[in-house]
Amino acid sequence: MSAAGVSNLQSKRVAIAGLGEIGRTVANKLAQGLPGLSLAAITTRDQAKARAWLDREGIVCPLVALDDLPDHADLVVECAPADILDQICRPMLTAGKQVMVLSASALLPRPDLVDLARAHGGQIIVPTGALIGFDAVSAAAEGTISSVQMVTRKPPNGLAGAPYLVANRISVEGLTSALCVFKGSARDAAAAFPANVNVVAALSLAGIGPDRTTIEIWADPAVTRNCHQIRVEADSASFTMSIENVPSENPRTGRITALSVIAALRKLTSPLQVGT
Ligand SMILES: NC(=O)C1=CN([C@@H]2O[C@H](COP(=O)(O)OP(=O)(O)OC[C@H]3O[C@@H](n4cnc5c(N)ncnc54)[C@H](OP(=O)(O)O)[C@@H]3O)[C@@H](O)[C@H]2O)C=CC1
Ligand SMILES: O=C([O-])CC(=O)C(=O)O
Missing domain, CATH: 3.40.50.720 (NAD(P)-binding Rossmann-like Domain)
Structure with a gap:
């Protein structure tokens, strides 16, 4: 109180x-x-x-x-x-x-x-x-970054109802193994999953922009957390980062x-x- x-x-x-x-x-x-x-x-x-x-x-x-x-x-x-x-x-x-x-x-x-x-x-x-490492990404962006790649795995209910799934009639209900539901640029991912991958939109703004930042999105019944892995290749450093977010009461949003x-x-x- x-x-x-x-x-x-x-x-x-x-x-x-x-x-x-x-x-x-x-x-x-x-x-x-x-x-x-x-x-x-x-x-x-x-x-x-x-x-x-x-x-x-x-x-x-x-x-x-x-x-x-x-x-x-x-x-x-x-x-x-x-x-x-x-x-x-x-x-x-x-x-x-x-x-x-x-x-x-x-x-x-x-x-x-x-x-x-x-x-x-x-x-x-x-x-x-909900992400990690924008300090390193923005520092690397002061030099030259050649690629930023992200892989997101969420429990299926963390993706359910996204416009892209609805428009393409992709069901994530009752999955028994991981399903890759999207692969493309941060710009396209943000439009396709506007309430699910704000993280990649923010990452792209910290780094090399929404057209060169890429993401794969997986609906994975084996995970209980919102998991994000990032790989950055730059002239100053190469680095990988990962975070496993505990979902809040809103399953799309990590605590x-x-x-x-x-x-x-x-x-x-x-x-x-x-x-x-
Ligand atoms: N950048 C990041 O890393 C992340 C970003 N997000 C994004 O952050 C945003 C908030 O997330 P989260 O808190 O989980 O969302 P919630 O759905 O829990 O909360 C959003 C709230 O907005 C309120 N709302 C709805 N319409 C209006 C309106 N017209 N004016 C004012 N308030 C309104 C609703 O209030 P009411 O109860 O009154 O209807 C609702 O409680 C979302 O866009 C989400 O996608 C989420 C996670 C990570
Ligand atoms: O990016 C988002 O909207 C939310 C997200 O992935 C997380 O909380 O892990």
Whole structure:
């Protein structure tokens, strides 16, 4: 249980857009206190559900409309469905403010949002999220990277319902062995699996872009975690990285994702920053 104060003038005011798996964990942490940051506002779809949750947690925070976020916050953590990315980002970036974007798949086809940030002095921050090693990837990208290849294996229910599976009538129900359901670029994967592989979209932005970053996606009944393996070849280093994410209550989202957001938020005001 936590009792949260609403924003104070010295703090960076943080709002949360989307009070789901990620949003609730981040809201709770901000309410408990992160140095130099305050929980300033929340926007969600089901206000009654959100209010009941806030009351249960003892968090005092206004629920506001999407368009009003710039009046309440210096930074919005976007952890909502991909299709409202624009509605969250546009007002904040036009006001020269920051948005931490979790729906990285939805950002790939929207370079105009980066242009908007540039034009108004705003900033889009994509945290490492459910992945690993963006410090090494972005360092290598200062030199020359020749390839970034990723292989994702998820329990079938972590992929069920993805638009690509539905459109191609690929069933992942009742699988008894691993099935490769997709092979292609990060750009195509983000469009095909918008709520399942934000990780590869973010990886591509850290490295060599969505057309040269490749991914294989497997529905694997033998795994219980969301498993990602990455191989990078660069003129400075070759490296492989892997992570096995414990799914949260939302089987598509690893538990580490919200913790990555909290770590990224903490870094914003910390007097000691470690890592690239
Ligand atoms: N970059 C990364 O590494 C990762 C990114 N993600 C992405 O992060 C995002 C959030 O993930 P997660 O927290 O698991 O998702 P959830 O589905 O758990 O939560 C999303 C929340 O958004 C809310 N919502 C729906 N419509 C609106 C609206 N119009 N305005 C405001 N809020 C709305 C819903 O609230 P309500 O309950 O009121 O309907 C829901 O609770 C997703 O896009 C996901 O794909 C996920 C994992 C890793
Ligand atoms: O990228 C995503 O959307 C989620 C993911 O793979 C994970 O949590 O492991």
